[in-house]
Amino acid sequence: MxxxxxxxxxxxxxxxxxxxxxxxxxxxxxxxxxxxxxxxxxxxxxxxxxxxxxxxxxxxxxxxxxxxxxxxxxxxxxxxxxxxxxxxxxxxxxxxxxxxxxxxxxxxxxxxxxxxxxxxxxxxxxxxxxxxxxxxxxxxxxxxxxxxxxxxxxxxxxxxxxxxxxxxxxxxxxxxxxxxxxxxxxxxxxxxxxxPTPRERLAAAEARAADLAVRNRLARELHDSVGHALSAVTLQAGAARRVLDSDPEFVREALAAIEDTTRRTVGELDAVLGVLREGDAPGTAPAPTLAADLDGLLRRTRAGGHRVRATVDADPEALPPLLSREAYRIVQEGLSNALKHAGEGAGVEVRIAVTGGGLEITVENPVTGPAPSRTGGGHGLRGIADRARLLGGTATAGPTTAQTWRLHARLPMRGPV
Incomplete structure (x- = not known):
């Protein structure tokens, strides 16, 4: 009832x-x-x-x-x-x-x-x-x-x-x-x-897909720029603290690297937030590329106490802008992983080369203890895979031996080298 x-x-x-x-x-x-x-x-x-x-x-x-x-x-x-x-x-x-x-x-x-x-x-x-x-x-x-x-x-x-x-x-x-x-x-x-008619459902699905693509792109940019900066600054500050009394010159270099890292990251963050704010113009900070900041990226990473050896068999100035930008983010994320998992003072190998019509990026570093078992997992590695896939390339990451982690990405060339 x-x-x-x-x-x-x-x-x-x-x-x-x-x-x-x-x-x-x-x-x-x-x-x-x-x-x-x-x-x-x-x-x-x-x-x-x-x-x-x-x-x-x-x-x-x-x-x-x-x-x-x-x-x-x-x-x-x-x-x-x-x-x-x-x-x-x-x-x-x-x-x-x-x-x-x-x-x-x-x-x-x-x-x-x-x-x-x-x-x-x-x-x-x-x-x-x-x-x-x-x-x-x-x-x-x-x-x-x-x-x-x-x-x-x-x-x-x-x-x-x-x-x-x-x-x-x-x-x-x-x-x-x-x-x-x-x-x-x-x-x-x-x-x-x-x-809604099938036509309207298709239009709504396309709009949702476009919105999701923008959100994913912003998430990758925030993770790669801010995440790398926080990892680098933490290690740089820790290294400076440990040698504060014994090596003032290293401390000055570490503090300068921290200042440079945070300044660049604030600019990148402003650019991303400008896209998120409805009605605001995008930020004016340019996206970093291999041509513009590869040396700076390596220098800031070394300031954290890591030995980074880079072999560049390509002319960054000749790379297409989109390829250079995505490659920079891949190298940046590879170095972030190295900062997290390599032991203090461990050596990191970075190789960038053009072979067979594609740009190959390899980052290798030793790991202390068991190698991280998250192949294809983590937001950073997933972001690398997304970047490579969007360019028509591939990316793999995982242990090569019991004590070594290797990131390898191959990106097809989109312009003259």
Whole structure:
């Protein structure tokens, strides 16, 4: 019983009832236009004094409503109302203007149904409760009988008076049942009539994919620039602290490297955040490349106490800008891994060479203890794989021996070397 009561008077049923009442309110101007047509056509001077003429005006107004539903904002507004009042999930509705002929036809059909059902339920909601109240009190109030309210003479019979309160009470849940039924039908029809078409679903999927690609790109940039900077600064500061009294010259170099690293990272961070801030212009800091900052990257890494040996068999100035930028990030992440897993003072080998029409990058470093078992795991290594894949290349990372970790990436050339 509680389930039946909830389906008739629960929150969802009440909201759908409100949705129908709004449809009835929207139908009123069209009914007035229909009455202007029906009055002269039938010669009636009081269209609203006749129930059949009211129905005729309603029937004439609905096709007019279907035509006006071609207004571009109709579908977005109706979809918003269905979402909040009918309980239909947002991803099953289309919130853009109807574009094709089929979309406009379905919108017109929906608008006509909404106003049609809404007009009927709104009329019943206005007329039935007062009539039910009269039936309930009719046996007890003699002044209401005798034709004073225009009731048929049958209501003067004793058996009719005895049944009148029952009919009055029963008419109220009947009204609620009609409203709940019409609301459920509209909620069911909303998806095929207001839902997105395959074209709109494809456009939404492409927009989500583009947004995800931008987010992933920003995540990679933040991880590679900020993550590397924090690792480098931590090691540089630790190395400087350990030799603070014995090697002032090394301390000065470490502090200078920290200053340079943080300054560059703040610039890169400003550039990335400029993209994230809606309406802001992107930051002006240029993305680092092998040509612009490979020497600086190696110098800052060495300032942390690591011995970095670099072999560059390629001219960074001749590399295409996109390739040079992505290669820089790969080298940067490789050095970040070396800083995390190589022992203090351990040597790191970096090799950059052009072979067979591609740029090959190799970073090798010893590891203390068990080699990290996260091939293809970690955000940094996953970012390297993404960068290589976007350029049509490959990237692998993992232990080569029990004590050595090797990162290797091959990127196809996109321009003259």
């Amino acid at each position: 509680s389930g039946v009561a909830r389906s008739l008077f629960g929150r969802r049923a009440r909201l759908r009832w409100i949705h129908l009442i709004l449809g009835g309110a929207l139908a009123m101007p069209y009914v007035l236009v229909g009455s202007v047509i029906i009055g002269p056509a039938t010669g009636a001077t009081d269209v609203f004094g006749s129930f059949p003429l009211q129905l005729a005006s309603f029937g004439v107004g609905l096709p007019i409503a279907a035509v006006t539903s071609l207004f571009p904002l109709t579908r977005p507004l109706e979809s918003a109302a269905v979402r909040w009042l009918c309980g239909v999930e947002a991803d099953r509705l289309a919130f853009g203007p109807a574009g094709t002929r089929g979309e406009k036809g379905r919108t017109a059909a929906w608008f006509t149904l909404h106003l049609g059902f809404g007009g009927i339920i709104a009329g019943m909601s206005l007329a039935l409760p007062p009539f039910a109240a009269v039936l309930i009190v009719l046996p007890a109030v003699a002044a209401l009988r005798g034709g004073r309210l225009g009731l048929p003479e049958v209501f003067d019979h004793t058996w009719v008076l005895a049944l009148a309160p029952v009919a009055g009470v029963a008419s109220l849940p009947a009204l609620a049942g009609c409203a709940a039924g019409c609301g459920a039908l509209l909620a069911r029809w909303a998806v095929p009539l207001l839902g």
